[in-house]
Structure formats: structure tokens, C-alpha cells
Amino acid sequence: MEKQKILIVDDSKMNRALLIDILEEQYDVAEAENGAEAISLLSRHRTDYSLLLLDIMMPEMDGFEVLAYINKYHWNDTLAVIMISADDSHANIKLAYDLGAFDYISRPFDSTIVQRRISNTMLLYARQQRLEKIIAEQFHEQENNNRLMISILSHIVEFRNGESGLHILHVNTITKYLLKQLVRLTDQYSLSKADISLISTASGLHDIGKISISDTILNKHGRLTSEEFEVIKTHSMIGANMLLDLPIEQQEAPLVKVASEICRWHHERYDGNGYPDGLKGEEIPIAAQVVALADVYDALTSERCYKKAYSHEEALKMILEGQCGAFNPILLRCLQEIADTLESELMDISSEQETENIQNIRNKIDYDRLFSYEKYTFLSRKQKDLQLLYIDSLTSVYNRRYYDEHFQDADDIQAMVIIDVDNFKYINDNYGRDAGDIVLQRIAQTVLSCVRKTDAVIRYGGDEFVIIFFSIPPDIFEKKLERIRHSVDSLIIDDCPELHMSVSLGGSYGSGTTKKLFKAADNMMYQSKNTKNKVTICFLNEDKGSRYFI
Structure with missing residues (x-):
């Protein structure tokens, strides 16, 4: 069985020799004589080591500086750190733990104590990592279940609404691309990758309120009367209220909060002429702003029971000219810059089975990007x-x-x-x-x-x-x-x-x-x-x- 590997970092050659003598029979031991050398070594071979024995008082970089560096870049996610020092003052020990150390061993060394503390640390750290892996797997399973339930609910709406069954996939994809481009262009909204994933997933519920609208109005061929349009407009409030009527602990879930914002406000417009609340500009949450634009673009380019589909170019022209209401100027710029990618991606989604996973679609598009360049497509x-x-x-x-x-x-x-x-x-x-x-x-x-x-x-x-x-x-x-x-x-x-x-x-x-x-x-x-x-x-x-x- 391959031995676990330990890195000893100490400027004293004698101290390193003592520890090697204690540990080399049970572990594969490597050495570094200062903090800078340790950082350099770990930057190249960090995953090789299970444990770092780190002295505090060293030239160039002391142990606390090394520990702070490790903590900053989350290297302690994959290896444990034990501090070693002759100074076992309360202040030193507290600082070591605050900076992410797993344990603290004082000199002079007792071989039995050193072996036992290291063995216990290895065991506890391995258990912790296994637990974190189980939790992460459970989280991803729950996330997949959330997406599945949203997909089921949204497809029920699509079925009643006489849509193609691809509207939710399209809105999800457009939302994701708009958000990614938005992050590239500005830091105004401070959106993380997790935020983009959350908003894209929640976008699938934007029309859930249409469940309450009668089929007669929902699938009417031709123009709606003023009264019928007023009924249709209620779906945004109904959808938000459906989510806000969930048990209180579920209302607090980030996915539900974002989804309720999208449901209620995805028909608001940047100039204040939308509904139901007439919000204006940045009063509208950015999640609702992005889904609103994604929804309009896909509605224009998709065939409905009451209209033919517009071309990609026609839809862009109509949106940019303000024929579909006012949108955030920076989002319009995002739409222009991703327009070519969107056209290709949505065409490919339409040619696939409705149940195809969105990530598989994304992977396919990344491949297509390498092989399709306007007139040079070969x-x-x-x-x-x-x-x-x-x-x-x-x-x-x-x-x-x-x-x-x-x-x-x-x-x-x-x-x-x-x-x-x-x-x-x-x-x-x-x-x-x-x-x-x-x-x-x-x-x-x-x-x-x-x-x-x-x-x-x-x-x-x-x-x-x-x-x-x-x-x-x-x-x-x-x-x-x-x-x-x-x-x-x-x-x-x-x-x-x-x-x-x-x-x-x-x-x-x-x-x-x-x-x-x-x-x-x-x-x-x-x-x-x-x-x-x-x-x-x-x-x-x-x-x-x-x-x-x-």
C-alpha cells in the first residue's frame, strides 16, 4: 500500500531530522527549509501531500504567513496543516487555529505523541473529507431534483399554453448567456457563477401563473380583447403568490426567492411601462430584467397559435428599436454581442429531443464553435x-x-x-x-x-x-x-x-x-x-x- 506523504517545513536541519526519524517508517516524508520553498513545492505538487508539518519561526516566510497563504487559496481543502513550535503561548495557538491549522504540536518532540497526533489528524481529516464529499453529492442531487421539478412544472404550463415544449429550455439558455455576458461587461451586479446558475434554473418558473388562466384565453387564435389581455396579465402576480404561499421554510430558499421575483416582475419594463407594479430601471431585480429580455426574444422567434415566428434578425431589430418595450441598455448590448451564438445554439436545441440535458447542449455548442465560421463552414x-x-x-x-x-x-x-x-x-x-x-x-x-x-x-x-x-x-x-x-x-x-x-x-x-x-x-x-x-x-x-x- 502506498504511504501517505508528509511535508516538513522547518529552517532547522536538526528538527527536520528528528521528525523524519520519527515518521519515515510509516510515512513518505519530504522536506523544505523555509516557507517560500514550501509554497513553491506545494504550488506544483500540492495534491501529493496529505499533511504539512509547519514551523512558525523561519526566514523569508514564517509559518503564519505560509498558513495564511494556504488558507487564502483553499489549499487546506486537500491537506491538513499541523503547526510545530517551541512557543506554545495561547496567542500563537489561537492564531494558528484562526488561520486554518488542524492541530498544534510543541517542541521538544515526544515521538509517541507526535505519531499519535499525526495519525489522529490523518484519520479525522480523511473522515471530514468523506463527509464533505457526501454532503456535496447530496447537494447536487437536491439541485438536480429542483431542476427536474421545475422542468416538470414548466412543461405543464407549456402544454396548456400550446407552446413547442422548448420555450423553457430556450429561456434558460438565453438567460444564462445574457448573465455571463453581463458579468464580462460590468461588475455593477456582483453575480457569481452560483448566482447565474440559480437565476437560470429559476427562469423555468417564470410563467407558472399561467396554470390558472383558462384554456380559452390562453390558446385563443388571433388578437386578445382588452378584457382578455387583462386576465392574461394576472399570471405574473398569481405565479409569485403561488410561491409565496409555500411553507415559510421553503419561502426562504434562495431558489424560491429568485423565482418569485422573476414570476412577478418579468413583464416590467425599464421605462416603467410594464406590469404589474410599474417598476422602473433598477427597481426591477436584475434576474427579472434578464428573464424578461430572454422571454421576449424567444416569444418573437418561436411560432405560437396566434402568430408565425419572426427571424432572428427581425426579432433583434424589433427589440433594439423598442417595439417590444424598453430594456436595460447594457442588457441590449449583451444581447447584440451574443446574438450569433444564440441563433446557432437555439437552432441546435430545437433539433434535439426536448428531454436532452441543457449541459449536453452547451457542450455540443462549444464543439460547434470550433467548426463553424460563416462562409468558411466546411x-x-x-x-x-x-x-x-x-x-x-x-x-x-x-x-x-x-x-x-x-x-x-x-x-x-x-x-x-x-x-x-x-x-x-x-x-x-x-x-x-x-x-x-x-x-x-x-x-x-x-x-x-x-x-x-x-x-x-x-x-x-x-x-x-x-x-x-x-x-x-x-x-x-x-x-x-x-x-x-x-x-x-x-x-x-x-x-x-x-x-x-x-x-x-x-x-x-x-x-x-x-x-x-x-x-x-x-x-x-x-x-x-x-x-x-x-x-x-x-x-x-x-x-x-x-x-x-x-
Whole structure:
């Protein structure tokens, strides 16, 4: 049986030798002579260790500083920390526990006590982790049950409402994309990943109040009378009241609170002309604002018993022109920026079985994104073997061969960007090639998340990427490059949190051949490399000159 591994961190060689002598028969023991060395070692091989024996008084980084670092990045989620010190004062012991230590052992060492305390810690920590895993599994099971019940209830509404059965999936998907784009554009709403998941799930209940509306009105062909429309409008209040009539302990659940907000206010409008309460602007909870926009977009693009479906372009035009009521301007901007992705994704959802899991749909769309670029669409799902020719195996974006065969002689490209990873040799030399591969993967996926479906992302060389844009306005082009720079600058790798990533970007915008755009973008990239983590853009055939972003 493989031994559990312990890391001893102490600047005293004699103290390390004493502990190794006590522990080496039962455990696999490693050493570090100061805190900085320990952090470096753990950043690369943290999951190898079950326990850290940490001295307090050390040069460079003392034990408390190491413990604070471990606690900040949640490394103690996977390993236990025992402090060792000759100073067993109450203040030291309290601080150690406050910073996340599991136990505290005083010197001089008693071999029996050390062995027993470490053995007990290993056992208790293993039990704690098993318990946390069970709780997490139960939580996810409950979350899945919540989604299942919401799906059942919402499909009952759809069935009575004569809808296609896909409206809830569509609203969920649109809501999720709008929220993700909203977080990229502004920090005004402080939405976490958990918040986005919660709101997207709760969106499925937005029309639950329609259960109370008679079939005669709900499925009427043709225009409703004023009286009938007033009846339809009651569904928002009815839905909210249905949720607020739940037992008090269920009303307090975050999912119910968000769902009741969405039910009541998803027909409010940003200018105050909605219903039922005439809320205006930010008086409307952001969850209800987003679902309102998602609901309107899908209602326009879907066929109903009383109307034909509008095209994607027609629906966008109607919404942006205010024909469907007023919406938050920043949400309208989000809708514009995700429009291409939405059109493709909703078409794919419509072609699948209604019971297909939303996450599977998302995974499929991510795959499609790699293979569908406007007029350069050349791969179908039945031709996935072609990815061996054109997809980079490490980063899953296009490879140099794809660039050479499909863009080398193109003359209708709008803009081009060359991206170089800053200090990549230093990363490989100091963190290892595995870390370097992770950096390239994370940067490639970050770039993909910042561009449109119609933009081609290519790994051009070892640590260089190229992006090719078609039909993009110059102001959007500038913003996308700065967003890429900022997004990469904000990346954190869990196993190496101290590793900072950045990229230098050079962009060229304007009509021209691929070679002309590439040469201009390459020159701009080298200007950015002079100071690193910068964006420099030149505009061809224009008077704007070069632009430089900090």
C-alpha cells in the first residue's frame, strides 16, 4: 500500500531530522527549509501531500504567513496543516487555529505523541473529507431534483399554453448567456457563477401563473380583447403568490426567492411601462430584467397559435428599436454581442429531443464553435475526423495548417490580431512544461470566450495565437482586444496561484490581404511586447493611426 506523504517545513536541519526519524517508517516524508520553498513545492505538487508539518519561526516566510497563504487559496481543502513550535503561548495557538491549522504540536518532540497526533489528524481529516464529499453529492442531487421539478412544472404550463415544449429550455439558455455576458461587461451586479446558475434554473418558473388562466384565453387564435389581455396579465402576480404561499421554510430558499421575483416582475419594463407594479430601471431585480429580455426574444422567434415566428434578425431589430418595450441598455448590448451564438445554439436545441440535458447542449455548442465560421463552414458533425487535420490537440482551437490552407490567400478579412504569451519561456523553465501547457490551454479558452462565433482563433506557433475577424465594427474590435487582455490578466491557475499570466496583442483593422494584415498586426504586437500586457492597434486606410491601451 502506498504511504501517505508528509511535508516538513522547518529552517532547522536538526528538527527536520528528528521528525523524519520519527515518521519515515510509516510515512513518505519530504522536506523544505523555509516557507517560500514550501509554497513553491506545494504550488506544483500540492495534491501529493496529505499533511504539512509547519514551523512558525523561519526566514523569508514564517509559518503564519505560509498558513495564511494556504488558507487564502483553499489549499487546506486537500491537506491538513499541523503547526510545530517551541512557543506554545495561547496567542500563537489561537492564531494558528484562526488561520486554518488542524492541530498544534510543541517542541521538544515526544515521538509517541507526535505519531499519535499525526495519525489522529490523518484519520479525522480523511473522515471530514468523506463527509464533505457526501454532503456535496447530496447537494447536487437536491439541485438536480429542483431542476427536474421545475422542468416538470414548466412543461405543464407549456402544454396548456400550446407552446413547442422548448420555450423553457430556450429561456434558460438565453438567460444564462445574457448573465455571463453581463458579468464580462460590468461588475455593477456582483453575480457569481452560483448566482447565474440559480437565476437560470429559476427562469423555468417564470410563467407558472399561467396554470390558472383558462384554456380559452390562453390558446385563443388571433388578437386578445382588452378584457382578455387583462386576465392574461394576472399570471405574473398569481405565479409569485403561488410561491409565496409555500411553507415559510421553503419561502426562504434562495431558489424560491429568485423565482418569485422573476414570476412577478418579468413583464416590467425599464421605462416603467410594464406590469404589474410599474417598476422602473433598477427597481426591477436584475434576474427579472434578464428573464424578461430572454422571454421576449424567444416569444418573437418561436411560432405560437396566434402568430408565425419572426427571424432572428427581425426579432433583434424589433427589440433594439423598442417595439417590444424598453430594456436595460447594457442588457441590449449583451444581447447584440451574443446574438450569433444564440441563433446557432437555439437552432441546435430545437433539433434535439426536448428531454436532452441543457449541459449536453452547451457542450455540443462549444464543439460547434470550433467548426463553424460563416462562409468558411466546411465541417459537419459527420466529419469530426477532420479535427485531426485542423484542430490543435493541446488547446482545441484551429492549428497553423488550417490558417495556411484557408486564410493564406483570403482578401476579405476585416481585421487580424496576433497574440503572444508574455514570459512563456520563464513559465516553462520555472514551473515545468505541464504548467506551460495549462497556461496555453487556459489562454486559448479565454480568447474563445471573448470573441464571436464568426471569429477564427488559431494557434499559430508555440505561444502565439492569431484571431481573424469578419464584419466587425472598429469600436467593437478595440473593446474585444482589451477584454482579451484583461481576461487573461485576471486568470488564476488553482495549482499555481502565484503564477501570473499576461499577453501582448497587436491588431490591424481595415481592408487588405491576409499578408498585409498579418504584417501590420505583427508589428503592433512587437510594440506591445516592449512593455508587455498591452494592446496596440493600427487602422489601415484610415487616419486613426495606432492606438495604445494600458
